[in-house]
Amino acid sequence: MHKRNRWFISIGLFYGLLGGLVALTYLAEPGLIPGNVPRIHGHIMLLGFILMMIYGVALHVLPRFSGKDLYSEQLANWQLYLSNAGLPIMIAGWLALLNWLVLVGGAVVYAGIAAFAVNIIMTVKPNGPWR
Ligand code: HEM
Numbered sequence: 001m002h003k004r005n006r007w008f009i010s011i012g013l014f015y016g017l018l019g020g021l022v023a024l025t026y027l028a029e030p031g032l033i034p035g036n037v038p039r040i041h042g043h044i045m046l047l048g049f050i051l052m053m054i055y056g057v058a059l060h061v062l063p064r065f066s067g068k069d070l071y072s073e074q075l076a077n078w079q080l081y082l083s084n085a086g087l088p089i090m091i092a093g094w095l096a097l098l099n100w101l102v103l104v105g106g107a108v109v110y111a112g113i114a115a116f117a118v119n120i121i122m123t124v125k126p127n128g129p130w131r
């Protein structure tokens with residue numbers, strides 16, 4: 001497995017554990033973490049845990065399913081950088097209740113999703129007629 005894909009899976013598991021801790025802390029002591037805690041928890045789980053896990057598994061499996069190399073390793077590396085830069089910025093924005101900061105982080109995460117979309121479409125695209 002490519003080192004980058006292992007990173008995606010490890011980081012996904014890390015966020016899953018972090019998101020659980022955030023929710024448990026919120027339930028035990030509601031005022032302890034500042035800002036919009038349900039939003040932070042929800043997006044750590046969805047963008048951190050679930051999406052990173054999907055990224056790692058999909059980048060490994062889909063080229064093999066389609067019998068081709070991944071369209072661009074470089075683009076997938078950028079996907080790793082963008083998704084991991086953007087999510088902490090979103091979290092910081094929700095911690096400080098600064099909507100513009102959530103927007104900046106969200107735009108960076110979105111660029112990562114776009115990189116993934118282009119890479120996967122180009123990878124699974126059939127060379128010959130559709131089967
Ligand atoms: C460790 C287990 C988990 C615990 C203890 C937990 C607990 C919570 C709590 C207390 C809330 C806030 C409810 C409220 O608004 O008062 C919440 C919201 C939420 N949780 Fe979890 N959760 C867990 C796992 C997950 C997982 C695995 C996911 C998704 C993959 C998830 C997604 C969400 C979402 C999307 C919200 C709504 C966020 C929002 O309102 O912005 N949670 N959870």
Ligand code: HEM
Nearest residue numbers: 039042043046047051090102103105106107109110111113
């Ligand atoms: C580029 C990525 C994303 C950005 C910038 C983003 C941003 C936001 C923002 C700003 C809100 C709060 C809206 C409000 O104040 O009412 C929100 C809520 C929410 N988002 Fe996201 N989000 C993203 C990705 C996702 C993904 C991938 C999922 C699910 C798979 C998701 C699930 C939710 C849920 C469940 C809520 C709570 C909705 C509610 O309280 O009714 N988000 N998101």
